[in-house]
Amino acid sequence: xxxxxxxxxxxxxxxxxxxxxxxxxxxxxxxxxxxxxxxxxxxxxxxxxxxxxxxxxxxxxxxxxxxxxxxxxxxxxxxxxxxxxxxxxxxxxxxxxxxxxxxxxxxxxxxxxxxxxxxxxxxxxxxxxxxxxxxxxxxxxxxxxxxxxxxxxxxxxxxxxxxxxxxxxxxxxxxxxxxxxxxxxxxxxxxxxxxxxxxxxxxxxxxxxxxxxxxxxxxxxxxxxxxxxxxxxxxxxxxxxxxxxxxxxxxxxxxxxxxxxxxxxxxxxxxxxxxxxxxxxxxxxxxxxxxxxxxxxxxxxxxxxxxxxxxxxxxxxx
Amino acid sequence: xxxxxxxxxxxxxxxxxxxxxxxxxxxxxxxxxxxxxxxxxxxxxxxxxxxxxxxxxxxxxxxxxxxxxxxxxxxxxxxxxxxxxxxxxxxxxxxxxxxxxxxxxxxxxxxxxxxxxxxxxxxxxxxxxxxxxxxxxxxxxxxxxxxxxxxxxxxxxxxxxxxxxxxxxxxxxxxxxxxxxxxxxxxxxxxxxxxxxxxxxxxxxxxxxxxxxxxxxxxxxxxxxxxxxxxxxxxxxxxxxxxxxxxxxxxxxxxxxxxxxxxxxxxxxxxxxxxxxxxxxxxxxxxxxxxxxxxxxxxxxxxxxxxxxxxxxxxxxxxxxxxxxxxxxxxxxxxxxxxxxxxxxxxxxxxxxxxxx
Numbered sequence: 095x096x097x098x099x100x101x102x103x104x105x106x107x108x109x110x111x112x113x114x115x116x117x118x119x120x121x122x123x124x125x126x127x128x129x130x131x132x133x134x135x136x137x138x139x140x141x142x143x144x145x146x147x148x149x150x151x152x153x154x155x156x157x158x159x160x161x162x163x164x165x166x167x168x169x170x171x172x173x174x175x176x177x178x179x180x181x182x183x184x185x186x187x188x189x190x191x192x193x194x195x196x197x198x199x200x201x202x203x204x205x206x207x208x209x210x211x212x213x214x215x216x217x218x219x220x221x222x223x224x225x226x227x228x229x230x231x232x233x234x235x236x237x238x239x240x241x242x243x244x245x246x247x248x249x250x251x252x253x254x255x256x257x258x259x260x261x262x263x264x265x266x267x268x269x270x271x272x273x274x275x276x277x278x279x280x281x282x283x284x285x286x287x288x289x290x291x292x293x294x295x296x297x298x299x300x301x302x303x304x305x306x307x308x309x310x311x312x313x314x315x316x317x318x319x320x321x322x323x324x325x326x327x328x329x330x331x332x333x334x335x336x337x338x339x340x341x342x343x344x345x346x347x348x349x350x351x352x353x354x355x356x357x358x359x360x361x362x363x364x365x366x367x368x369x370x371x372x373x374x375x376x377x378x379x380x381x382x383x384x385x386x387x388x389x390x391x392x393x394x395x396x397x398x399x400x401x402x403x404x405x406x407x408x409x410x411x412x
Numbered sequence: 413x414x415x416x417x418x419x420x421x422x423x424x425x426x427x428x429x430x431x432x433x434x435x436x437x438x439x440x441x442x443x444x445x446x447x448x449x450x451x452x453x454x455x456x457x458x459x460x461x462x463x464x465x466x467x468x469x470x471x472x473x474x475x476x477x478x479x480x481x482x483x484x485x486x487x488x489x490x491x492x493x494x495x496x497x498x499x500x501x502x503x504x505x506x507x508x509x510x511x512x513x514x515x516x517x518x519x520x521x522x523x524x525x526x527x528x529x530x531x532x533x534x535x536x537x538x539x540x541x542x543x544x545x546x547x548x549x550x551x552x553x554x555x556x557x558x559x560x561x562x563x564x565x566x567x568x569x570x571x572x573x574x575x576x577x578x579x580x581x582x583x584x585x586x587x588x589x590x591x592x593x594x595x596x597x598x599x600x601x602x603x604x605x606x607x608x609x610x611x612x613x614x615x616x617x618x619x620x621x622x623x624x625x626x627x628x629x630x631x632x633x634x635x636x637x638x639x640x641x642x643x644x645x646x647x648x649x650x651x652x653x654x655x656x657x658x659x660x661x662x663x664x665x666x667x668x669x670x671x672x673x674x675x676x677x678x679x680x681x682x683x684x685x686x687x688x689x690x691x692x693x694x695x696x697x698x699x700x701x702x703x704x705x706x707x708x709x710x711x712x713x714x715x716x717x718x719x720x721x722x723x724x725x726x727x728x729x730x731x732x733x734x735x736x737x738x739x740x741x742x743x744x745x746x747x748x749x750x751x752x753x754x755x756x757x758x759x760x761x762x763x764x765x766x767x768x769x
Contacts (some may be wrong), residue, residue: 099768155584157572157597165586234606238613256614257572279615357577360599360610366577370600373509373578376532377540 195296438686
């Protein structure tokens with residue numbers, strides 16, 4: 095009596111493996127076919143991928159670049175300057191949106207009905223209007239309508255003029271404001287737009303997180319004599335964070351991607367520089383590859399950091 | 413020579429190009445002497461023409477909902493020459509940065525959108541376009557507020573200047589300011605609407621574009637007299653129509669229809685007298701040039717793959733070059749442009765058609 099031999103088509107280890115291999119192969123063939131065709135047709139149209147142009151002088155200027163940049167520098171340096179401008183607005187935007195979002199999210203649990211109502215109105219108003227429209231609004235309607243020169247809005251150590259926001263000890267020299275720290279009005283409009291828009295979503299994430307903490311926790315904290323603020327800080331938020339962080343990740347990524355709308359308000363971010371590069375070199379595919387790679391990298395880094403944070407906050411729950 | 417917006421529109425336009433190139437076996441149009449484009453336009457019975465759509469005098473939508481302007485008339489002329497009907501045009505508004513992809517992907521048959529002819533736009537290794545004859549000789553200028561006291565480019569050092577991205581304007585500005593060793597602040601926008609809005613709001617001290625385009629835009633400002641153009645051109649801006657590279661038959665058809673407009677003016681043929689000129693040529697066998705030009709004799713139309721009377725159709729539809737210029741840009745319009753270098757060569761200008769023979 096030989097033990098019954100399982101036929102191969104009923105082998106529980108082999109079959110799933112074979113199916114996966116077949117699907118994998120199919121995907122590979124499809125990708126190879128698409129890429130092969132793309133390369134062949136681009137070559138036939140005289141558009142074969144080339145990267146030599148990236149070392150050529152860019153020939154255009156970038157306003158408000160943090161990296162030292164002038165027109166005779168190469169395209170890759172211009173794109174890098176654009177990337178730095180993008181990172182600048184993303185990093186400051188993330189911090190700002192987190193603060194505003196948390197404040198609004200917490201406010202929606204306030205005992206003060208007016209504050210609660212305002213938080214709701216804020217969220218519903220902001221998240222239901224397209225970001226592009228909001229950026230155009232902030233730039234053209236709000237910031238460009240600011241008075242300039244001597245009529246600028248002045249507070250001690252801060253001046254808000256049509257040309258930008260000046261911090262430090264602003265001085266008016268020949269009708270032009272000078273200050274140690276200067277933010278262009280384009281940057282200010284983009285930053286405001288992004289913070290306001292994303293904070294509305296973040297506040298909902300925060301609200302959801304807080305709402306997930308059982309009511310008994312609030313009551314227990316109060317019966318121990320905690321003030322509302324202490325309750326929030328010591329009892330509620332630590333338990334809400336594991337719920338909040340994954341949702342926050344989405345919003346942070348969304349902010350980084352939305353920053354590519356910067357050109358709507360004249361800010362020279364990576365997309366804006368890439369657009370100029372594309373039109374001057376005609377290297378559409380190469381520039382697109384760089385853009386896709388850059389935004390993918392930014393978002394993967396944000397995701398990795400947030401996943402690390404997520405692990406840290408999850409460990410606390412027992 | 414700029415224009416409009418929408419990131420989404422641009423991406424959507426780029427997708428069919430890449431998808432098309434990725435999915436099709438042999439997507440190269442117009443190989444050999446067979447013109448796919450000419451055949452396609454005839455089969456469709458309609459010309460798809462890419463225009464600016466928001467620039468008074470060149471191409472814009474008039475209050476009656478019809479497209480009007482110098483570049484619109486060029487589209488109508490091509491439709492009249494190819495399809496014998498100037499109304500068979502579908503206009504597509506394109507931004508400065510989406511226009512070349514629209515031509516290369518075949519979305520538009522003809523680009524008539526204030527496009528400066530340059531080497532890299534023509535070259536296969538650049539934007540890979542094929543240019544028609546230069547129909548407008550212009551130069552880049554700078555517009556400032558009349559009360560600003562600015563009279564030279566040098567005075568713009570350190571000042572914000574509004575410019576539309578994706579244009580030759582942007583590059584020329586950088587070159588000139590470099591020559592002057594003057595740092596400046598370029599504020600770049602994706603469409604003219606935003607560029608001029610930022611200028612009018614006072615964010616920029618100056619705005620730069622082609623002289624004729626600036627004059628055209630200024631005519632739509634609330635107070636046109638409050639803005640002046642600085643003397644001196646920053647660059648040469650010869651405007652031409654463009655078609656896809658690699659379809660010489662289609663490019664030839666567009667080229668000679670445009671030349672027909674110029675030749676008609678030189679020969680004194682107008683929209684009003686073209687019928688009588690045709691009758692005159694038909695009756696008089698000795699008018700060899702006129703008979704050939706109007707298609708009474710010879711096979712000029714046939715050689716191009718166009719109807720024998722294509723010149724008559726074109727002139728009947730839109731008039732000659734001078735009539736198109738005067739109607740849309742001339743001194744009796746709100747744009748108020750003198751012919752200048754755009755006069756016929758016989759008057760000392762640069763408009764010159766090669767012989768029709």
